Amino acid sequence: MKFQIEDVTVYFPYDHIYPEQYSYMIELKRALDAKGHCLLEMPTGTGKTIALLSLITSYSLSKPQSPIKLIYCTRTVHEMEKTLAELKLLHNYQIKHLGPQARILAIGLSSRKNLCVNPTVLAAENRDSVDAGCRKLTASWVRAMAAENPNVPTCQFFENYEKAASAAVLPPGVYTLQDLRAFGKEKGWCPYFLARHMVQFANVVVYSYQYLLDPKVAGIISKEMQKESVVIFDEAHNIDNVCIEALSVSVRRQTLEGATRNLNRISHEIDRFKATDASRLRAEYNRLVEGLALRGNLPITDNWLSNPALPDDILKEAVPGNIRRAEHFLHVLRRLVQYLRGRLETENVEKESPVGFVASISSHAGIDQKALKFCYDRLHSLMLTLEITDTDEFLHIQTICDFATLVGTYGRGFSIIIEPFDERMPHIPDPVLQLSCHDASLAIKPVFDRFQSVVITSGTLSPIDLYPRLLNFHPVVSRSFTMSLTRDCICPMVLTRGSDQLPVSTKFDMRSDPGVVRNYGKLLLEMVSVVPDGIVCFFVSYSYMDGIINTWNDTGILKEIMQHKLVFIETQDVVETTLALDNYRRACDCGRGAVFFSVARGKVAEGIDFDRHYGRLVIMFGVPFQYTLSKILMARLEYLRDTFQIKEGDFLTFDALRQAAQCVGRVIRSKADYGMMIFADKRLLFELLPSSYLIPDMD
Amino acid sequence: MNNGGGKRINGGTEEDDDEDDVNGDLDAWERTYTDERSWESLQEDESGLLRPIDNKALYHSQYRRRLRSLSSIATAARIQKGLIRYLYVVIDLSRAASEMDFRPSRIAVIAKHVEAFIREFFDQNPLSQVGLVTIKDGVAYCLTDLGGSPESHIKALMNKLECSGDSSLQNALDLIDGYLNQIPSYGHREVLILYSALSTCDPGDIMETIQKCKKSKIRCSVIGLAAEMFICKHLCQETGGIYTVALDESHFKELILEHAPPPPAIAEFAIANLIKMGFPQRAAEGSMSICSCHKEAKVGAGYTCPRCKARVCELPTECCICGLTLVSSPHLARSYHHLFPIAPFDEVPPSHLNDPNNKLQRNCFGCQQSLLNPGNKPGLFVVCPNCKRRFCLDCDIYIHESLHNCPGCESFRHSKPVISNEE
Secondary structure (H helix, E strand, C coil), rough: EEEEEECEEEEECCCCHHHHHHHHHHHHHHHHHCCEEEEECCCCCHHHHHHHHHHHHHHHHCCCCCCCCCEEEECCCCHHHHHHHHHHHHHHHHHHHHHHCCEEEECCCCCHHHHHCCCHCCCCCCHHHHHHHHHHHHHHHHHHHHHHCCCCCCHHHHHHHHHHHHHCCCCCEEEEHHHHHHHHHCCCCCHHHHHHHHCCCCCCCECCCCHHHHHHHHHHHCCCCCCEEEECCCCHHHHHHHHHCCCCEEEEEHHHHHHHHHHHHHHHHHHHHHHHHHHHHEEEEEEEEHHHHHHCCCCCHHHHCCCCCHHHHHHHHCCHHHHHHHHHHHHHHHHHHHHHHHHCCCCCCCEEEEHHHHHHHHHHHHCCHHHHHHHHHHHHHHHHHCCCCCHHHHHHHHHHHHHHHHHHHHCCCCCEEEEHHHHHECCEEEEEEEEECCCCCHHHHHHHHCCCEEEEECCCCCCCCCCHHCCCCCCCCEEEEECCCCCCCEEEEECCECCCCEEEEEEEEECCHHHHHHHHHHHHHHHHHHHCCEEEEEEEHHHHHHHHHHHHHHHHHHHHHHHEEEEEECCCHHHHHHHHHHHHHHHHCCCCCCEEEEEEECHHHHHHHCHHHHHHEEECCCCCCCCCCCHHHHHHHHHHHHCCCCHHHHHHHHHHHHHHHHHHCCCCCCCCCCCCEEEEEEHHHHHCCCCCCCCCCCC | CCHHHHHHHHHHHHHHHHHHCCCCCCCCCHHHHHCCCHHEEECCCCCCEEEEEHHHHHHHHHHHHHHHHHHHHHHHHCEEEEECCCEEEEEEECCHHHHHCCCCCHHHHHHHHHHHHHHHHHHHCCCCEEEEEECCEEEEEEEEEEEEHHHHHHHHHHHCCCCCCCCCCCCCCCHHHHHHCCCCCCCEEEEEEEECCCCCCCCCCHHHHHHHHHHHEEEEEEEEECCCCHHHHHHHHHHCEEEEEEECCCHHHHHHHHHCCCCCCHHHHHHCCCCCCCEEEEEECCCEEEEECCCCCECCCCEECCCCCEEECCCEEECCCCEEEECCHHHHHHHCCCCEEECCCCCCCCCHHHHHHCCCCCCCCCCCCEEEEECCCCCEEEHHHHHHHHHHHHHHHHHHHHHCHHHHHHHHHHHHCCHHHCC
């Protein structure tokens, strides 16, 4: 259908539009007109994605003189494919109505693991080894060697792509990852490099959050994007955590040991080069004197790492003298690793600010802040010079350098926390040194600064005024839409008391009360006998889940549950959980019925959908507050209070309810679906819920 | 419908006997809710006020909806219908069937309505046969073989109503698949499953069984008594059946009776086919002969097979000696109306009744009662699209469900008195 929003003709591929989609588009259009950022909340299952895509593409079609580029960020590859499929439908519709002028180029970009078509490289099991496998075949020096010696293996697809040079372009259209692979196979071109090349020219790019937020990757992939772009973060309710994770590093004993091994290998390499090809090292030295900026002329395949700090600051400066020579740099790294090892030996929990930490490094290890700041780039340059291709082996030393650069660059918003053991298991020494970022706005700031409009959208963003404070930006539009329902397809309930009228809660002083455990058990038992197919239960933590299942087992409740439905449990092991999920789905399919026990902050709660018969009921046992005694959380809360004036309690409640809403939202993925949600905790009714949290139509 | 009221009376007599053993583990406050189910007789209006459910209008609107959906299938094209049906009714006697959410219990309600259904079924499909299968303790048993006598089925069912154990769809389907494979190809193979349980404990892969049923052209329909289950939906989708879930007793009755009229024929079977049938003569009163179906001497009121002269007690049936299908001509005639259904009547808003042009027709053409409600308020009524005669709601149902002829149209065409059509 075709309709007018102010001066824009919107092409919408479906015959019907929900009222909330229409108002969503209007708000979005205002934000685009104002060239500002916006924050929009609309429940899942109302067709957010198509509303976004159809408005923005129509907007740019109606203003041909100033084309805007759409950058769509998703959390998972699966969502990326879904978005592209939706876009394809829209694109076909627009072409049908507007003819060839509506043609656009839209591509998805993912890691080599998802795009590679070379069978030998793809055989590797994880992402890092696929990356390394690719570099082994495509690095410039490998190809130079192959030119002389035909026995050196290279990648046929990449060679063809290079040969085609500027002729290697994608014709306009919408390409999912699968289409890209098919196209690459057909033409014999490498889809990964082709896609990376085409990102600059594409009208729509769909990729993962990391490509914009993680400065290590963003520098390579996203630096050429024009300012007139619209950036969309879909499912962005956890965006602050993504930002924080992108800038946090943790160092364990294994990391340090690995780093030492890496350093030994590098020093061997240096010796070898000195003996055979000393001029190379000299050339590198000269280049470093002139500054890292000259690195720009390196071929794109070698461009595999970049600076985690703000690139502009550093590229203008020359690398400090004390780490220009390879041997000297190596010594600096050895001292750093030695120093970190010393710090890990501690018996007590220590917390320090980056400034203090840098001062301590410079007094104990003799490394100044500037040298630290350049570690990452210097290592990158060194590894290129030494022609190291198996980068997956060198992850440890990269982590250390990453850490050093972050510590050297940021004085505020971080803290360094050293814990000698895990608090839940104080007898097992497992020292860990964490550089944790507290300020989500640091990683996302460049995005807000660089692009004209940034749209943050999700099914659950309430309370919507907290996000601008957390991310430190000023949205021109922030709205929250409610779902219009034609029938009562969800039934949310808050349960405060068990059938014996005793209150239930996972509050710390109550959670192990046998009465509460029994009431929870009875609730589940009654539910399994009346709910068909699948039931999903969320607990607040793994340890609580283990405890409660043990008690249920002892009291025979578990056995009674098993009479009605099979029981599956999420564990910390990914493979085991995947298997459990698989069997859970089979049990639901074949009518046996099943219960899935899961944890509110686990993998299942975030990424797995329990739509249709896979989840007719979801029970949230308790409120999933974070582990408040965690040192990192405490440091972050303190920072939030001091910097953004967000009260600890407010943030914790917000975070817990956001998690809870995510958990229960797993079961309803479209309007045609139906299901029931039970929140079993007395706190929800009396303390937390009065504000308009959670699902909008919860009375 | 006397839904709310009747239930409470039933519940009242029940309570004392089995409350203690069944509801023993419930707390007192829960018990009042499980027994009364007081929320079911109330509904919320637009302003949020609670008021009792208006059963009559609700019932009629449901009926109209059903009629429309049925006739839209029938009149769209002259769809061939399977008049000779071989139907297995599967009754789930698992633990879940003893639940008391239907009053007095699910199984009692099922039994009551299966009885009514079997009678109605033979009334509408005189040429068809029914068999009963029960599921109990995870095993399927064949209660009665395919046969044309409603009495024998009902008698067999009433004797076996204990519930226990789990339920298994696969076992039931496997059993029935074995039986239905043997019937001749002109017959329509159907299964109607009355499913109380919320899960199925199967020995193997049920998906294979479903594919097998699909291959042998068995149309499986399910009526659930608890909640929608994916596997039932899948089964019905695959085999072309209907899946419904009953909300309460009256709804269940409606749903089960929906299966009485013959369904559209499966495409592969829609080829015209000649079937050999015998029309036996009724034996003279008082004559004595050995009955071939009961293997004993009987006096009078039997039928004689025209081919082998054996005596059978009831029609329709298959002759036990020569295997000829025996029917009587009224049976065939009664099946006929399914092929030429009468068009649904149009609903008219009551305000039209005060229209001065139409002053003449203030009475129902069928029963001659006034169409005005007590107090001269206009009520709902319907109009035949062909003859434009007006009928009250009760006559509407009677004409469509029993009479199968419109009195108005018939009197027009032959200018005969109306009474001649009402046998």
